[in-house]
Amino acid sequence: MPEAEKQSSSTARPLKIVQVLPALNSGGVERGTVELARELVLGGHTSVVISSGGRMVDGLLAEGSEHISFPVHRKSLWSLLQVRPMRRLLESLAADVVHVRSRAPAWIVWLAWRRMNPATRPRLVSTFHGMYSVNFYSAVMARAEHLIAISDCVKNYITTNYKADERRISLIPRGLDPAAFNREACTPEWKKELFRQYPQLQNKHIILMPGRLTRWKGQEAFLEMMSRLIRLRQDCHGVVVGDAEPGKQHYFDELLAMRSSLGLDEAVTFVGHRSDIAQFYGLASVTCHMSNKEEPFGRTVPESLASGTPVVAYDRGGASESLNVGFPQGLVAPDDIVGFAARVADVIDADAVLTLPESYYLSSQLASTLAVYRRLLAE
Known part of the structure; x- marks a missing residue:
């Protein structure tokens, strides 16, 4: 990411970011969500996470984010009953960006989001954390306004199987925390x-x-x-x-x-x-x-x-x-x-x-992700 773009991101207005995923128990997607939430708060932004809950919620709250419990984890047609409540929730949050990280929540969010006022609704971003099976259910991840791929092989998978325009895709590796992973950790x-x-x-x-x-x-x-x-x-x-x-x-x-x-x-x-x-x-x-x-x-x-x-x-x-x-x-x-x-x-x-x-560290992931958010908001 160019230095000028990093500086402009750091001096621009704080954002309100909502991340949505099925649960906060364990796993790479969950850890990545919590880590990005922490970095957003440290950068002066407002961080909200919507999930069905889990053992990582307490840590998320302690680091300054808000958590909203919502049944977004069920892979069932009954989840469609959550679309209208999700629309009301998103309208009340008045966020700048909603960032979906999994298919079941993405369906609920996308169906809610598309019926919101285009002039006032948040921008919609999705992260492809995996090479999902190619079908109608998975295709919802490509319906967001901008897509984030966590590796080159994932980006190639998106362009090959979902025919997404490369201009809608950003390659942003999952960043790690140097305070946690370093040569001095093993005492x-x-x-x-x-x-x-x-x-x-x-x-x-x-x-x-x-x-x-x-x-x-x-x-x-x-x-x-x-x-x-x-x-x-x-x-x-x-x-x-x-x-x-x-x-x-x-x-x-x-x-x-x-x-x-x-x-x-x-x-x-x-x-x-x-x-x-x-x-x-x-x-x-x-x-x-x-x-x-x-x-x-x-x-x-x-x-x-x-x-x-x-x-x-x-x-x-x-x-x-x-x-x-x-x-x-x-x-x-x-x-x-x-x-x-x-x-x-x-x-x-x-x-x-x-x-x-540097691209494999949290600071670079945050800067690159914020750049995606700000480009969308500037359009």
Whole structure:
């Protein structure tokens, strides 16, 4: 973003921004919404988030945003009953911009918004956080006045499948908070407490696998890779950070059984959901990204690089994009588990040079997003 545009954004009038998403429990979309809300407040803007609620609401409120509970999470025709109440809510809020981040809320908001007075209604923005299935239901995300893509592969997906004019699309990577993800996050006190809980991690090269436990994230491939890595190096220990999705506990049980069948009970530890993932990045020798399909962004890649830890990942999707600019030596051919294990072994002893462009930080995301809002308001 040009410096002159950043300066004009910082000196222009404060805005009132409404973000809408299904819920505020956990996940990348939720974290991104809360982080942008915090940055908006710090920049002197008014931030409102509409969702069905969740465990992240308290933190959102503590950081100065307003939260409005609204049943925008249901993927059902009954949700159409919420269109008129949503229209009344948006009219009462008198916001400058409404920013939708998921398909179910986008339908409610768009149906409400299109019947509002064009002269006074807010501008409508959507963020494509994923490569949604191509159908009528998903197409609502392309009905906004301006679209934000979180990676090049997502932008290409939008133009290919929804025929959106590129002038209506801005590429804005999800930004990370340098105060949270940095080389100083992993303190001696934190490590001491962790080793008290998990003594098996001491004096080992930690090979980190972050992400919720779900089949496409690649935990099974990680276990296979660890079984090969341990043959190359006995000084490594795998750590899986993340818990199973609601109703998917059986997948965790499958992973435990697979760990035992591969003889990895003493070499891989599952630590469940953790709020101290930044510290785990700092502890690790290598972070792994092994999703078995194209991931729209792959947030763990820039987070780990910002924390000073190299990443090894399959060369596809958004994860490939950020690793290409931050640590291209970590890229491996998709689904090549043997090559992946060999690359991890090499990276452990390598003098890795890690870089991360400014565009992957929150300050750049906020400036670029505000520029989108202001361009729309100026039209």
